[in-house]
Amino acid sequence: MTPTDSLGFGLLVPTLAEFEPCGLSDLRAAAELGDRSDVDVLWVGDHLMYSAPIHDATVATAVLGALTSRVKVGTNVLQLPLRRPVDVAKSYASISQLTSGRVVLGIGVGGGFEPEWIAAGVSLRDRGARCDEAIDALHWYWNGEERAGRYAVSPGVAIDPPPVGGRVPLWVGGRAGAAVRRAARCDGSLNIWVSPQRCASIREEITDLRDGDIAEFTFGLELLAHVHDDLATARENTRTAISRLNLEPDALEKYTAYGPPExxxxxVLAFVEAGVQHVSFYLPTxxxxxxxTRIVDEVIPLVRAARPSLVALEA
Structure with missing residues (x-):
């Protein structure tokens, strides 16, 4: 990293109610925590249908935007190929306007739950191509360009009111090569289940793809974390959470952070050293x-306190 690199943090709000219910009071509590803390973005996940209850991502983002005044809100990540780009462009332009530009549109190809793709009438085989074109199409609609693609058509009439600044920042989730290439076309990346070493290689790949122009790009990470003063209990709770997500603890535990705040x-600092600029905490318990609250009151201050010496060593 360079001394000019920023360092930001996010929280994934539990709109996926796999571990506990999530109502308006829970969104309000998350909004209050986000506004009063050193958090840059409150994120929400996305599914149209899933094996557990989950709120609509666009609705949840809008509600969080209305409940907050400082912190940004965003999707982490919206399964873009499941939706018509014109609908996404319109919805997030409105959220941008109504929040004074405090929205980030995290996007990805999705594909983890086949029934929602059947319901949406979208082939899983087309999701990569649809996502690639949809990234362009969002800008067609925001800019009022007359364009026609394979899946979307823009008649040359700009969405009005437009997003603040003419566009909504796009961050791309995923760690595979195609996702990295997609992210290089946008404003940021969001990776999960990755090592610091993979984060460093993703940063190098994107830097090369952008010909070194990364001044306006944010390298992000989604990090499953669990804070508990007893390390053994923290590990057990983390592995249980991974299992309840129908994933393999033995394979994924090494990509998480658990234990006492320090x-x-x-x-987290290992990822910062690898070039990560935004760490979003996923707390699925x-x-x-x-x-x-422990993340924002205990963990983030420790990272902030260690960061000046880290930058000094790298300068």
Whole structure:
């Protein structure tokens, strides 16, 4: 990293109610925490249908935007190929206007739950091509360009009111090669289940793809974390959470951060050293608010305190 690199943080709000219910009071509590803390973005996940209850991502983003006054809100990540780009362009232009530009549109190809693709009438085989074109199409609609693609058509009439600044920042989720190439066309990346070493290689790949122009690009990370003062209990709770997500703890535990605040902070700093500029904390256990509060009150200050010496060493 360079001394000019910024460092930001996010919280994934538990609109996926796999571990505990999420109602308006929970969104309000998350909004209050986001506004009063050193958090840059409150993120929400996305599914149209899923094996557990989940709120609509666009609705949840808009509600969080209305409940906040400082922190940004965004999707992490919206399954863009499931939707018509014109609908996405319109919705997020409105959210941008109504929040004074405090929205980030995280996008990805999705594909983890086949029934929602059947319901949407979209072939999983086309999701990559649809996502690639949709990235362009969003700008067609925001700019009022007359264009025609394979899946979308823009008649040359700009969406009005437009997003603040003429566009909504796009961050791309995914760690595969295609996702990295997609991210290089946009404003940021969001990776999960990656090592610091993979984060460093993604940064190098995107830097090369952008011919070194990364001044306005944000390298992001989605990090599953669990804070507990007893390390063994923290590990057990983390592995249980991964299992309840129908994933393999033995394969994925190494990509998480768990333990007392100083241990979690040390893990975060390993990613910062690798070039990550935004760390979003994914806290998939019961008691999201206490976990999020410990992240913002104990973990983030430790990372901030260690950062000046880290930058000095690298300068």
């Amino acid at each position: 241990v979690v902070a040390e893990r 019961e008691g999201w608010l206490p976990q999020a």
